[in-house]
Amino acid sequence: MTEPEMWEAVQRSDASYDGLFFYAVKTTGIFCRPSCKSKPPKRENLCYFASGEEARAAGFRPCKRCRSDLLEYQPMREIAAEIKARLDKASSLDDVGLTPRRMTDVFKQEYGVTPKEYADSLRLRTAKEMLAGSPEKVIDVAYRAGFSSLAAFNRFFKQQTGQTPTAYRKEHQVL
Ligand SMILES: [Zn+2]
Structure with a gap:
């Protein structure tokens, strides 16, 4: 995470960053979670830590307002x-x-990996398993793996494996 991104998150009191980092205020010796409603002072007075432990180790105390000490979970x-x-x-x-x-x-x-890459890997696994281990038609495999058309499935499969589903099936079918 970059400093501008963290600074942005602190200014917005963005709770979706809680647990990802803490900010500490050099002038007060306090560290906070990004969502803390205490408005941070000048940008140059802030420093950032990945965990509350690190902030403590650097000599900062947890904030009483946002209870940055309680954020052990992520x-x-x-x-x-x-x-x-x-x-x-x-x-x-x-x-x-x-x-x-x-x-x-x-x-x-x-x-x-991104959620999309992860979802793609799941779909690919399902498709491969069905192509190799089931008698289902390729179009049915496509639908079961979450594709809305055979063309989309063929495109996806070829892009991921370099083979068409049919060629893959010929090579791997175990039935
Ligand atoms: Zn705070």
Whole structure:
């Protein structure tokens, strides 16, 4: 995370950054979570820490207002896990409560891939398993793997594997 991004989050008291970093105020010796409503002073007086422990180690005390000492859990980590669980079940991400961009950042920070890349890998796995291990028609495999058309599925599959679904099936079918 860059300083401008963290500074932005602090100014907006953006709770979706809580747990991702803490900011400390050099002039007061206090550290806060990004959502703290105490308005931060000048930008040059802030410094940033990845954890409350690090802020303490550097000599800062937790803020009584936002209780930065209580933030031992990592809400963003939980949100990332929630996003993953939903992708696993192919359910909607609409009410996760983050913008798509934040969702991508949070997810990538935790799992190293974007939600889309992760969802794609799930769809590809499903498709491969069905092509190799089931007698279902390719069009049915496409629908079961979450594609709305055979063309979209063919395009996706070829892009991911370099093969068409039919060629993949010929090579891997175990029936
Ligand atoms: Zn605070």
